[in-house]
Amino acid sequence: MSCRRSCSPWHTLAVALAAVLAATSAHAALLSYTLPQLIEKSRHVVTGEVTEVRCYRAPFHDLGEVTFTDVTIRVDGVLKGSAVKQVTVQVLGGEIGTAVERCPDSPRFTKGEKVLVFLREYHGALWTTGWLQGKYTLSDDGSTVKGVQTLPISRDTPLESLKAEVKLREGSSVSPSGGRTLDEGGAR
Numbered sequence: 001m002s003c004r005r006s007c008s009p010w011h012t013l014a015v016a017l018a019a020v021l022a023a024t025s026a027h028a029a030l031l032s033y034t035l036p037q038l039i040e041k042s043r044h045v046v047t048g049e050v051t052e053v054r055c056y057r058a059p060f061h062d063l064g065e066v067t068f069t070d071v072t073i074r075v076d077g078v079l080k081g082s083a084v085k086q087v088t089v090q091v092l093g094g095e096i097g098t099a100v101e102r103c104p105d106s107p108r109f110t111k112g113e114k115v116l117v118f119l120r121e122y123h124g125a126l127w128t129t130g131w132l133q134g135k136y137t138l139s140d141d142g143s144t145v146k147g148v149q150t151l152p153i154s155r156d157t158p159l160e161s162l163k164a165e166v167k168l169r170e171g172s173s174v175s176p177s178g179g180r181t182l183d184e185g186g187a188r
Contacts, residue, residue: 033130035152039169042118042129044081047138047159048073050113051086055094067101069094071109073117076142079166081119089117090125107135114138116145116162 039045052072060066069091075084093103107128109115118134119126128134136153137146145162147155153162 031130033133033152035165036169038118038129038133038152039080039166042080042120042134044084044087044119044126045079045117045166046073046075046081046084046087046119047077047079047114047116047142048075048086050109050111050115053109053111055096057096060092066092067094067096067099068092069109073115076114077163079116079163080170087117087119087126089119090122090127103131105131107132109135114140114142116159 033041050071051074052070054070054072055067056070057065058068060068071089071091073087073089075086078084089109091103091109092106093101095101114137116136116138118129120129120134121127130152133151136148136151138144138159139146143159145153145157145159147153147157149155
């Protein structure tokens with residue numbers, strides 16, 4: 001976590017948050033998930049397009065205010081969970097003006113990006129399951145999940161294969177997109 005501003009309160013908060021996140025990061029590195037674990041631990045698994053990325057400051061535990069990013073995703077397909085039109089995912093870190101705070105284990109999203117996300121609920125918000133492990137970029141046509149060697153989906157994989165894996169693990173059919181948004185009470 002770094003902050004480009006040179007003012008003392010920002011620097012102090014950034015250093016304190018970096019120390020806490022470094023400890024969290026080291027611990028999180030020990031919790032590598034397999035794809036079956038990622039599916040099991042996720043309440044929702046969806047595909048869609050990032051339509052908005054909004055950064056803001058808010059309280060974080062006892063550290064004071066930190067930067068969060070809310071990522072709105074228009075849902076194209078639901079592999080697990082309720083049928084929804086959109087989800088908003090909260091991510092630790094972000095950029096406001098010239099101030100940048102990054103959590104090395106938080107995924108980064110770009111407006112217009114097509115994604116597959118594994119989501120869990122935490123303190124009333126949706127977060128990616130397993131931090132970085134819960135976010136993948138899709139090919140431009142949405143048919144292939146781009147793998148990352150160090151993550152549970154380690155190589156490029158057809159989306160249809162992942163849908164079948166989720167269906168197999170959940171013992172239920174893949175839900176079509178539609179209906180309410182998770183922001184409108186879809187998350188229970």
